[in-house]
Amino acid sequence: MNYKFEETTDEKNGKYLIIKGCEDSCRQLVIPESDSNLVPVRIIGNHAFSSRDDLVEVAIPNSVHTILGFAFHNCGNLKKISLTDSVTEYLDGGTRQCESLEEIEVFLENGNNYIIRRILEDNDRRLTFRMHMPDGEALLVFPGFNYDFVENTMARTIQFAIEGTGYAYRECVKSDQIGFREYDNLFSKVSADDKGTAEMIAMARILAPYELSEDARIAYEKWLLEHALKSLTIAVDNAGTVSKGKAGTNTGANIGTFDDYLRDTEEHTAFYLERKLITKADARKLAHIAADRGITAIVSMLMDYAETDNDVEKSGDEGVTNRKDDNILELDF
Known part of the structure; x- marks a missing residue:
């Protein structure tokens, strides 16, 4: 693949590369860990792969610690991204307006949930996260949500409301932990709001029952049986x-x-x-x-x-x- 790199140096990281794009067309983009001279790729640059229609899957190696703004913005056919929790800086717009994006696969090697939370903050669409942890695997579906702005003419203010349960589900992910019990307790709300997403959530939790309580399992199975x-x-x-x-x-x-x-x-x-x-x-x-x-x-x-x-x-x-x-x-x- 004909990648475009920019070489730079700083005191913390020494010599490293910023990947600026790829001149070849590809469906499955695998960002290299280093170039032919073994200089590591540390950063995905601003707009590096934005507005590309050819990308369907992207794999990001654990050498990368920063994804700059709008790196994959507006990639209309991008469905899946795989990466690790080595990413400790993710700027706004990295995956925004990727209308086909469905799945984020994260290998949690350091117990760092930062990248999960940042991608969720950057997207209001429904996303599924497959999380590989040292002691198991979790599969979590996060519903989408919408901001609705309403003018209050009496108060002469603009108020906003959040439609859908996606925002509440996103709040289950903290920088230091994922609240699996909190996540499961939201099921009654999403099942009343969006039955298609509710089925996905229930199936996902049963398929990969990481920290799934017996009560939650019973609730998911009851709902699936009924519907x-x-x-x-x-x-x-x-x-x-x-x-x-x-x-x-x-x-x-x-x-x-x-x-x-x-x-x-x-x-x-x-x-x-x-x-x-x-x-x-x-x-x-x-x-x-x-x-x-x-x-x-x-x-x-x-x-x-x-x-x-x-x-x-x-x-x-x-x-x-x-x-x-x-x-x-x-x-x-």
């Missing part, structure tokens, strides 16, 4: 749109930030079936919907599930009562 038919109908409808005219050959498009966990609608459905988070009655209904869309692999999965001996097998403290009648499900709140 399983509606959620999976949306997934099947989306898959049907993708596979129109190709009956039985396409199980749907990737579902964004969960590509590594749930690569398509078949795996999305399997998430519910493997955890018994859908009743047999609802599975039969969904099978008919999938059959109408020509998604035969999902139809087979759902019918096999519906024909098993046991329905939902959650009871007692987990709040769901097992019933022999496939058409009746009692939730014990």
